[in-house]
Amino acid sequence: MTSVLVCDDSPLAREALRRAVATVPGVERVTTAANGEEVLRRWGADRSDLILMDVRMPGLGGVETVRRLLSADPGARIIMLTVAEDLDGVALAVAAGARGYLHKDASRAELRATVTQALADPTWRLAPRRLRSAEMGATPTLTAREIQVLEGMSHGRSNAEIGRELFLSEDTVKTHARRLFKKLGASDRAHAVALGFRWGLVR
Amino acid sequence: MTSVLVCDDSPLAREALRRAVATVPGVERVTTAANGEEVLRRWGADRSDLILMDVRMPGLGGVETVRRLLSADPGARIIMLTVAEDLDGVALAVAAGARGYLHKDASRAELRATVTQALADPTWRLAPRRLRSAEMGATPTLTAREIQVLEGMSHGRSNAEIGRELFLSEDTVKTHARRLFKKLGASDRAHAVALGFRWGLVR
DNA sequence: AAGACCGTAACTCTTTCGGGTGACCGTCGT
DNA sequence: ACGACGGTCACCCGAAAGAGTTACGGTCTT
Numbered sequence A, B: 001m002t003s004v005l006v007c008d009d010s011p012l013a014r015e016a017l018r019r020a021v022a023t024v025p026g027v028e029r030v031t032t033a034a035n036g037e038e039v040l041r042r043w044g045a046d047r048s049d050l051i052l053m054d055v056r057m058p059g060l061g062g063v064e065t066v067r068r069l070l071s072a073d074p075g076a077r078i079i080m081l082t083v084a085e086d087l088d089g090v091a092l093a094v095a096a097g098a099r100g101y102l103h104k105d106a107s108r109a110e111l112r113a114t115v116t117q118a119l120a121d122p123t124w125r126l127a128p129r130r131l132r133s134a135e136m137g138a139t140p141t142l143t144a145r146e147i148q149v150l151e152g153m154s155h156g157r158s159n160a161e162i163g164r165e166l167f168l169s170e171d172t173v174k175t176h177a178r179r180l181f182k183k184l185g186a187s188d189r190a191h192a193v194a195l196g197f198r199w200g201l202v203r
Numbered sequence C: 001a002a003g004a005c006c007g008t009a010a011c012t013c014t015t016t017c018g019g020g021t022g023a024c025c026g027t028c029g030t
Numbered sequence D: 001a002c003g004a005c006g007g008t009c010a011c012c013c014g015a016a017a018g019a020g021t022t023a024c025g026g027t028c029t030t
Helices: A010-024 A036-045 A062-072 A088-097 A108-122 A144-154 A161-167 A170-185 A190-200 B010-021 B036-045 B061-072 B085-097 B108-120 B144-154 B159-166 B168-186 B189-200
Strands: A001-009 A029-033 A050-054 A076-081 A100-103 B005-007 B029-033 B048-055 B078-082 B102-103
Touching: A001 A010, A001 A036, A010 A029, A010 A108, A029 A036, A036 A062, A050 A062, A050 A108, A062 A076, A062 B102, A076 A108, A076 A190, A100 A108, A144 A161, A144 A170, A144 A190, A161 A170, A170 A190, A190 B144, A190 B189, B005 B010, B005 B036, B010 B029, B010 B108, B029 B036, B036 B048, B036 B061, B048 B061, B048 B108, B061 B078, B078 B108, B102 B108, B144 B159, B144 B168, B144 B189, B159 B168, B168 B189
Parallel strands: A001 A029, A001 A050, A050 A076, A076 A100, B005 B029, B005 B048, B048 B078, B078 B102
Antiparallel strands: none
16 A cells, blocks of 8 residues: 655645645555644554655744654655755755655656655655646746736735736736636635735735 | 844735834844845845844745855854744754744844844844734734634635625625724735735635 | 623625626747 | 737626624623
8 A cells, every 4th residue: 555645735736746646656545734743643643655745834844844754763755845946945854864855846747757766766865856836736827917917916906006007908907817817716806816825926 | 333134035024023123222224135045145245233034935045044144254143033833944043053033923022132132242142032923013913703704715705605604694794804904904805815825814 | 880892784885896708919839 | 821829908797895884792801
């Protein structure tokens, strides 16, 4: 029974990862956790063959979780996940005993290849790879205009105000809005803003 | 000329910190940065007497920034800022040479006391303190109901839907909405959701 | 005891949104 | 060269949202 534990605090990324990992040949079960504490709890109950874990998590951070996990079970295989702009945590995690890491902007295929390899070879270590975040569960790709409109929304501006700001007619803003809603799967602007934050499209 | 550099990726927290630090006796200048790269850039130009820096930042993380800062100038005084649920990064940062850290949920007074002490005594180290985030620049305090409503909004639900979900009338939901808008200073629900994310009230 | 919040709810009125649809133009890739 | 896509704009329409106001009972603090 080959099982993999996926841990990421972003529900969206978590689901995307879960789905991607589930397609790896040989993987029969994928469990998920939202933070380090949850990983440790699950690990106490039933041990997975491999753990994919985000470096940056609220609560117990990735690095410390790796330490605790390995002090409990030195054989645990852990691969860290990271966004492009967070290389220090990865280095620390690998130094702490993680087997390797994956950039979140790597391809789904690379993710699967890495997981396959890690599962096949218990001694596997490192070999960094990339993966386009667009492919790790379809991160929505917004155009520059759409992001500008989304940002305007996140600052509480009306369509008319956004239009004035960007020298566009309100109707044009509405068009961009409708298109970005569709891309994000948002039902309204509040939802769109939330998804923008969850996907890291706006801050 | 006593100057302090404040670094936090959250614009809201950054401003709050800036204002709090500016009230410390003896501090004549407070500069800000949004990430590690910016800190290093500023540091190259003009060195502050003290740096307050968030552990968790996009881009160059707090830990690595501490390392680079200290390798350039071993005398740099750095205090890390952290949220309650992120203790590993602090330990690493302190191990890397930071003088101490502050919980973001400490009081404004404690923040000021720590800064005062760090500025007065160049050899000062550690002495962790706390500080209520509510006081570090007036983090809005929403009631449980208001947060539930805000969360509903972040999931794209209409007021009527939120009402059905919480067994409330739509009118009541609208009342909670209006109240939370006022607390957050939001102009509409999209703005409220954005502020909720920025303040860490919703995920 | 008085006041300050909070949770609940209703009513009105105006503004904004979001869907649907269509259209023109430019660019880029095939 | 054709088609897909993005940016621009317009019009209609019904459904929400948001502002303003009022109200009543509960809890908690002063």
